[in-house]
Amino acid sequence: MEHLSHKRKVTIMIGIMVAMFFSAINQTIVSTPMIRIAADLNGLDHYTWIITIYMLTSTIATVLVGKLSDIYGRKPFILGGIVVFIIGAFLSGLSKDIFQLITYRGIQGVGAGVIMATVFTAVGDLFAPRERAKWTGIMMSVFGLSSVLGPALGGWLYDNMSWKWLFWIFLPLGIVAFIMIWILFPKVERRPSEKIDYWGSLFLTLSVVPLLLGFSLGGTKYDWDSVETIGLFAAAIVFLIIFVIVESKVASPMLPLSLFRNSIVTISNLVGFLMNAGMMGALIYLSFFVQGVEGVSATYSGYVTMPMMISMVIMSMIGGRWITKTGKYKRYALIGMPILVIGMVMMAYMNSITMAVFSMIVFGLGLGMGMPVFSLTVQNAVPPSELGVATASSQLFRNMGGTIGISVMGTIMATSMSNNLRAEFTGGNGPDFSTVDAGTAEQLGKLVDMQTLLNQPMVAALQEKLPPEATPIIEKIIDMLKSALTSSLTTVFLSGAALLMVAFILTAFLKEIPLRSSNKAKEPALEKTESVSV
Structure with missing residues (x-):
């Protein structure tokens, strides 16, 4: 599609970014109140499945649509993804119980996976690799913008309107995106004699x-x-x-194994896997520090992660322009990865909200500089005929990195917290329960749990009910829990920093092919990436 005028390409990109924003904002807007929605539907026991089903369906859709879009073109899949997502979002707002919501979230996940896989590939169709860098940075900034606006807007809508509108308020935007893509995006003929695997x-x-x-x-x-x-x-x-x-x-394989014989694709996907694992760990476990150690409410804790997204948006746009100007990308990855590590180490030793905000800013700068690079490297290292499947493989590894990273860090967190609690409350260091009666001591013993730090209203209510002599014990328990949680978070963030350091080392082995100024390069030349020197 390089033959299209620049004005037509920009107009198409506006439609693509609207579609991407529509998909992303509909996810971030429900992130804050989703657990409360599950409670409204009497389904807290099944809450994790709301997240799990969406993750599963979006990941599968992402990887499957890659090859299909190479065969049939991107347009039908972007349009289809928007339609499926709109249906899933509309039905989610009509949910009468938790099982309906889980089902409809699964439908939403299919639509989101299709949209996310095809929009980034469509950028590759429209622009040559060198110019693509600028637009990839802009796309990342659109995603970051939704991450900044969504949680705060979602909390406000839940408090002031019916929760159904969390799913419905941006549906008109999806219709606008569908119309723009339908009118503007060129149709591509199916490749001849290509069988579906x-x-x-x-x-x-x-x-x-x-x-x-x-x-x-x-x-x-x-x-x-x-x-x-x-x-x-x-x-x-x-x-x-x-x-x-x-x-x-x-x-005609769905995911050609030859992709992974290309060292650029393999290293880029591994780095993307590790970066997503580190990013999700930062976002999830930072809230434990903000809410548990510093005592900030759940509503306002989301504002602490905002600086990360804002700095990521700014650096994504700046970095994309730098890459477009120079045609080089490896240097920016090598700069961005150490900044990510520094940001994660800062989180490991933060002791105030101010320090948390600064660590988020540093982490966001590294993320904005490094993350867009590894989509470009994959797309630049494969022939145009494999653009869709290569981009889908990149998305697959990132999705799995986020899921597996959260799980592994969760295990590290649980194990470390258990060990730290045992160390804090044994060996004569624990609170003295002998100053209160047996019933009060039993109630106080139930506070020795990390969840206590995340439920300050419950602690305040209990303190009012118990006799005054229990207050010093409660305060000591809280202090010891904070100490144990702080030490556990240090272990988690240092583990994340180690993952990112491995990603940095892998980046050093990444072979660089200068970004082409045209998509018309001969495919055989692109297959020789193994012999290209750094």
């Missing part, structure tokens, strides 16, 4: 689903060494082996 699609799905379920449910609903968790991982391995065998034999 149904068996590969099936076994890829059967390998990814139990893998993500294993990491989502392991350590929470089931123990890591339980039959259920081990069975899920075993099933994932078996189906992955079958998938590899199938893909090595079919003429």
Whole structure:
């Protein structure tokens, strides 16, 4: 589509960004009040499935649509993704119970996965790699903007309107995006004699689903060494082996194994995996510090992560322009990754809200400089005929990195917290319960749990009910819990910093192909990426 005028491309990009913003804002807007929506539907016991089902369906849709969009073009999939997402969002607002909401969120996930996979690939269709850098940075800033606006807007809407409008308020934007893409986006003819790899699609799905379920449910609903968790991982391995065998034999594989013989694609996907793991850890566990240690309310804790998104938006746009100007990208990744590590180490030793904000700003700067690079490297290292499947593979690794990273860091957090609590409350260091009666002591003993720090109203209510002599004990318990939580978070963030350091080392081995000024490069030349020097 390079033959299109610049004005037409920009107009199409506006439609693409509207579609992306529509998908992203509909997710971030429900992130803050989702647990309260689950409570309204009497479904807190099934709350995790609202998140898990969306993650599963979006991940599967992302990877499957990559190859299909290479065959049929991006337009039908962007349009289809918007329609499916609108249907899922509309039905979610009509949910009468938690099981309906889980089902409809699964439908939303399919639409979101299709949209996210195709919009980034469409940028590759419209622009040559060198100019693509600028637009990739802008796309990242659109995603960051939704992350800044969504949580705060969602909390306000929940408090002032029916929660159904959280799902419905941006539906008109989806219709606008559909119309713009329908009118402006060129239609691409199907590639001749290209067969769809149904068996590969099936076994890829059967390998990814139990893998993500294993990491989502392991350590929470089931123990890591339980039959259920081990069975899920075993099933994932078996189906992955079958998938590899199938893909090595079919003429047109859903996910060509040759992609992973390209060191640029492999390293970029591994780095994306590790970066997403670190980013999700930063976003989730920072709130434990803000709410648990510093005592900030859940509503206002979201504002502490805002600086990260704002700095990421700014640096994504600036970095994209720098890459477009120079045609080089590796140097920006090598600068961005150490900044990410510094930001994570700052989180490990933060002792105030001010320090948390500064660490978020630093982390966001590194994220904005480094994250867009690894989409460009993948797209620049493959022929145009594999643009969709290569971009989808990148999205797959990032999605899995976020899911697995949250799970692994959660296990580190739980183990460290257990050890720290044991150290704090044993060996004569614990509070003296002998000054209160047995009933009061029993109630105070229930406070020795990390959840106590995240439920300050409950602590205040209990303090009013108990006799005055219990107050010093409560204060000591709170102080010891804060100490244990602070030490545990230090372990978690240092683990995240170690992951990002591995990503930085991998980046050093990334081979750089100067970004092309045209999409018309000969495909055979692109296959020789292994021989390109740094």
